[in-house]
Amino acid sequence: MRTLDGKAVRLRALRSEEHATVHGWYADPEVVAPFDRFVVESFGDFERSLASEEGDPTSLAPRYAVEDRATGRLIGVVGHYRAHPVLEYLDVWYLLGDPAARGRGLGREAVGLLVSELFRTESVERIGAVCDVENVPSFRLLEGLGFRREGTLRSALLHHGRWHDVFTYGVTRAEWADRAPPA
Numbered sequence: 001m002r003t004l005d006g007k008a009v010r011l012r013a014l015r016s017e018e019h020a021t022v023h024g025w026y027a028d029p030e031v032v033a034p035f036d037r038f039v040v041e042s043f044g045d046f047e048r049s050l051a052s053e054e055g056d057p058t059s060l061a062p063r064y065a066v067e068d069r070a071t072g073r074l075i076g077v078v079g080h081y082r083a084h085p086v087l088e089y090l091d092v093w094y095l096l097g098d099p100a101a102r103g104r105g106l107g108r109e110a111v112g113l114l115v116s117e118l119f120r121t122e123s124v125e126r127i128g129a130v131c132d133v134e135n136v137p138s139f140r141l142l143e144g145l146g147f148r149r150e151g152t153l154r155s156a157l158l159h160h161g162r163w164h165d166v167f168t169y170g171v172t173r174a175e176w177a178d179r180a181p182p183a
């Protein structure tokens with residue numbers, strides 16, 4: 001795995017001593033629950049998913065740690081997975097586990113680095129993402145990167161005891177190549 005450097009964040013391999021922090025984020029409803037499914041897996045299962053993610057395109061395990069370059073601190077994780085058994089595209093996902101790191105453009109930069117790396121290394125023509133229609137930071141992040149809203153999947157995500165609609169977003173290889181360079 002390459003280390004990917006942006007202006008403010010670095011994407012790098014997650015270190016074993018950081019596994020407990022990331023598992024703690026996953027287990028904290030305040031961090032993950034507002035707009036997402038909340039399923040706590042055991043620490044053992046989490047570690048097993050990390051061990052097997054490399055060879056598994058469908059794995060939901062984190063692929064990169066997101067580090068704040070100014071402080072060297074771990075602030076989040078990002079990942080990608082093959083989202084459909086037949087259609088050939090990848091979906092990206094992202095989590096800034098440290099709430100203090102949010103709202104500063106770091107999430108957007110991290111996802112941008114990931115998308116560039118995936119178009120460089122994977123033979124896909126489209127990269128997608130899905131998010132709860134109420135998750136404003138998530139879809140604003142995507143739109144700022146040039147992802148287009150392609151539609152709404154109705155009643156596709158179950159959390160907080162009810163079904164939620166989900167926006168589906170995508171960007172093509174050609175659109176990514178043509179986008180304006182980041183400011």
Ligand SMILES: CC(C)(COP(=O)(O)OP(=O)(O)OC[C@H]1O[C@@H](n2cnc3c(N)ncnc32)[C@H](O)[C@@H]1OP(=O)(O)O)[C@@H](O)C(=O)NCCC(=O)NCCS
Nearest residue numbers: 094095096102103104105106107108131136137138140141
């Ligand atoms: C989604 C997430 C990664 C966004 O990262 P971030 O670094 O905070 O986002 P950025 O600072 O890059 O901002 C992205 C956009 O969202 C907007 N935004 C950020 N926080 C916001 C808020 N609380 N309300 C409304 N808009 C917000 C920003 O203004 C920016 O939009 P703009 O530049 O078009 O104005 C982060 O909030 C997070 O980890 N959330 C919890 C996990 C999650 O929801 N993951 C996505 C699941 S689909």
